[in-house]
Amino acid sequence: MELLSVFNILLALTLAPLLPGIINRTKAFFAGRAGQPLLLPYFDIARLLRKGAVYSTTTTWLFRAGPVAGLATAAAALTIVPALGQPALISFKGDIFLLACLLGAGRFFTVLAALDTGSSFEGMGASRETLYAALAEPALLVGLAALALVTGDLSISGIYAGISGKVFASIVPVRALVAVALMLVFLAENSRIPFDDPTTHLELTMVHEVMVLDHGGPDLGLIQYGAALKMWLIGSLVAGVMFPMAGGPHATVVYLCAMFALAIGTGVAESMMARFKMPRVPQLLVAAGAASFLAVILAAR
Numbered sequence: 001m002e003l004l005s006v007f008n009i010l011l012a013l014t015l016a017p018l019l020p021g022i023i024n025r026t027k028a029f030f031a032g033r034a035g036q037p038l039l040l041p042y043f044d045i046a047r048l049l050r051k052g053a054v055y056s057t058t059t060t061w062l063f064r065a066g067p068v069a070g071l072a073t074a075a076a077a078l079t080i081v082p083a084l085g086q087p088a089l090i091s092f093k094g095d096i097f098l099l100a101c102l103l104g105a106g107r108f109f110t111v112l113a114a115l116d117t118g119s120s121f122e123g124m125g126a127s128r129e130t131l132y133a134a135l136a137e138p139a140l141l142v143g144l145a146a147l148a149l150v151t152g153d154l155s156i157s158g159i160y161a162g163i164s165g166k167v168f169a170s171i172v173p174v175r176a177l178v179a180v181a182l183m184l185v186f187l188a189e190n191s192r193i194p195f196d197d198p199t200t201h202l203e204l205t206m207v208h209e210v211m212v213l214d215h216g217g218p219d220l221g222l223i224q225y226g227a228a229l230k231m232w233l234i235g236s237l238v239a240g241v242m243f244p245m246a247g248g249p250h251a252t253v254v255y256l257c258a259m260f261a262l263a264i265g266t267g268v269a270e271s272m273m274a275r276f277k278m279p280r281v282p283q284l285l286v287a288a289g290a291a292s293f294l295a296v297i298l299a300a301r
Helices: 002-015 019-031 040-050 059-076 097-114 120-151 156-162 169-189 217-242 251-272 282-298
Strands: none
Touching: 002 059, 002 217, 019 040, 019 217, 019 251, 040 217, 059 097, 059 217, 097 120, 097 156, 097 217, 120 156, 120 169, 120 217, 120 282, 169 217, 169 251, 169 282, 217 251
């Protein structure tokens, strides 16, 4: 069992950069372009890690710690998220809160690194990032709490094992609401359209990208790899709700198909809609939170 859990983590560490590659190729297909190579994110990370780093004399150790902390917390969070219908490597009652703390700690150090530059522009991005996080994290926690109510388990592995069991048919409305909420959190936490545009060059509309403008070389490589791990991490939570798996020989195929379908769906959505105006982004996150709270009410009946 532990070997399968370790395999889940190795799979995530290996395939995570493939998700942004699939999204880019999907967007290129809808735009009628050949698009970037599917493995370009791997080449970009490798190229950045081979470069040297230049640091401003006005920054402190916090600027260097931001990328490392972001990658370390994302990798640590992978150990408590189940996949392939198997329990996570580390599982205990209340590990939902550890997941929230790890995601919050990674964001905290990224924001500190942005503020450490002393740039008002990066401070603006940090302010927007923290606002979105304050709305997205409750939606994530409350959504998982709704699933905990219907399964009677307080660990993430127990919750995802429960929704793939006998209570599957009876919790469809709760599962649908939580899936919608987690999908919105997935887009917001990974800075995707309609919450943010990772390819934008309009500086005043940037959110996450503006916080890492001063990072380069290996630090930027760590940031991009950490962002890919975070996308895989939250994507696993979404896939586990939409396609509950109880293990077995087909679990790996179903899980990978679900993850790649999630990336293709994100690319299709980004091809068909524009980024929302800033005032509308919090409203969408509040809607995600409302869906999670409604799921709790249905689960508690």
